[in-house]
Every structure is written in structure tokens, then in C-alpha cells.
Amino acid sequence: MTVGRCCVVVNICANVNVAKSKCEFPFIRGRSRTARRQTLSTDLNLGISAKRAAILLLPITLAACAGDDSRSIAYTDDRGVANQPYPNNYRAELLAFMKTYLNNPVGVHNAAMAEPVQRTVGGRLRYVSCLRFAPRESDGSYREVRERAILYVDGRLDHVVENASDSCAGAVYAPFPELEKLTR
Secondary structure (H helix, E strand, O other): OOOOOEEEOOOOOOOOOOOOOOOOOOOOOOOOOHHHHHHHHHHHHHHHHHHHHHHHHHHHHHHHHHHOOOOOOOOOOOOOOOOOOOOOOOHHHHHHHHHOOOOOOOOOOEEEOOOOOOEEEOOEEEEEEEEEEEOEOOOOEEEOEEEEEEEEEOOOEEEEEEOOOOOOOOOEEEEEEEOOOEEE
């Protein structure tokens, strides 16, 4: 073995020809260290270009998936055109939901609710109930009165619409004392 030609530990050629930076190690089986570096760098370049191509193609693919082709995901057979069943248990469902919806369900003031009526929301026929309430802040003060639209699908509470001005226009409110008596 000729170790005098290259320095094994620091990987610098001992014959002072460092500008070429070709330091071969004859004791490594198969390939010289220079050849292994070259294949490693070409493999890395291919890996980097594949990553770049994936990064460039990913937004295009996602944009194609997000296109509006009037096919939306629905968990019910209803497509929004048939009459929905009336939500018989709407008050109990709403109270259970509001217990988790509000940060502090204790001490709600000015609670009022409108009976569910069928309205078209987002192009679909749904039962909508409107709710007004003033939640209590953590410091004991009360916020301004909020208005929310509660949507029901297949007779069950589906979701709450924060901006209820269109959905609750002309709603007839009645006091909702059960909401004011909520506890944690």
C-alpha cells in the first residue's frame, strides 16, 4: 500500500497538487473517491431537479382539483332541492352546541331565537333558525349582541353561519331563556 501519495484523514493530496483536487485512494475497493464524489453529485443534482419539478407541478395539480365543476362532497343523499325534515329537537341540539361554541357559556344575556324556517342558503334548501345573544367576557362585561344563523340538514344541526344578516332578514325572535341558564 502506498499511503504516501494521499493523506487519508484530511482528504488532501500530499503531492501539493491541490488545484486539481484529484486525490485518489487506491485502497478503497471498486472506485476511487473522486469517482464516487462525481456520481454522488450527479445523483444529488437529479434529486434536486426532481424536487423542483414536484414543487412546480404541485400547485397546478391542486388548482385542477379545486376547480368549480358543480360536483361537491355531500354526506347525505339530498342535493338541496327536496324538502328537508323539520328539526324537532332543535332547541336541545342548539343548547348542547352552544355549550361548546361559547368560551364562557355562563351568563349569556338577551338570548332570543327564531323558529326554524325553510330558506335557500348557498343554492340549497335548508331549515334555518336565527339566534341573538350577548356573551359574557372573561372580565365580567358583556359584548354587543351577536346574530347567528343555525343551519339544519336532515333535521339535525349542521353548522353556524357567523354572518347572518342575509339569512336572518325578517326573522321573528322570541325569548330563549334556556340559553341564558347555561352552565359549564
